[in-house]
Amino acid sequence: MAGATRKGLVIVHTGDGKGKTTAALGLMMRAWGRGMKVIMLQFIKNKNANWGEIRAARKMGVEIIPLGDGFVFSGEDEYNRSLALEGWTLCKEKILAPPEAYDMVILDEITYVIHYKWLSLEEVVDVLDRRPPMRHVVLTGRHAPQGLIDYADLVTEMRMIKHPLVDQGIKAQPGIEF
């Protein structure tokens, strides 16, 4: 393609369906396969969690850092708000780290923090703008604000067509859902 260039991409996975975090894990695996440096910061996952992805990351020697308390953000709770903002401080550090530190930074479920207006879109975009130019940043979660979609390079909406928990009363299963 004439004039095609390489640059760090801002990638958004949003929508109400499964696969937003899971596809971010897939990006992590693929990048890790190429010897790239990847980190994932998870806003909702409990700090003491031992999910499939945390176990996998440990085996692979990649960093997945849970920032949360296992809650689903209510938008009401001062404790959760300060936990999320503390998490964002760490995210900022990673996004702005020297070029050699990371090829890809994944901010899992960060859209909730913006959605509840604990964190302004302007601040997120400002930090993304100042990152090393070859760094990929992946942001996941429902309700991605339109301004983030406008700013991003690659946006996929995961739409739920059918879900067994909803439709058939089948339990969440290890290795699939978590």
Added chain:
Amino acid sequence: MAGATRKGLVIVHTGDGKGKTTAALGLMMRAWGRGMKVIMLQFIKNKNANWGEIRAARKMGVEIIPLGDGFVFSGEDEYNRSLALEGWTLCKEKILAPPEAYDMVILDEITYVIHYKWLSLEEVVDVLDRRPPMRHVVLTGRHAPQGLIDYADLVTEMRMIKHPLVDQGIKAQPGIEF
């Protein structure tokens, strides 16, 4: 949830957006993290490919088997048809293998083979029906036929909202696209 049960799920990732294969890799990573046995068979990827996921799988000690010739199926070509059917024979073997062989079998881009009518949906469903009951099977690709969606437990449509190759003339990048 009252009456909730565990069973092997049939999971479909379809739609025109990014993330179908990538989310399947994420499932693979999560399951592998839990010590589950996973295999991915890739219909479109070239047998000699050395993609990020193939390299990752090698490092993790999981099986990703490319079945194809790097083509995008045309629906016209006898060579591709026989290659795809040969691939299906191997898939069948894995889907029907004894329970202890695999917890999850991933059939990447298999929907094309059904879409081009090289393989009937009835045969796929028949084989899925006869699998060990706890085995998860993940099927990816555009144009998932309605009958497969009806049969599946969990279906996500990946919708392209924005794609840099299309919108901005940015090159496909290692660790992201492949």
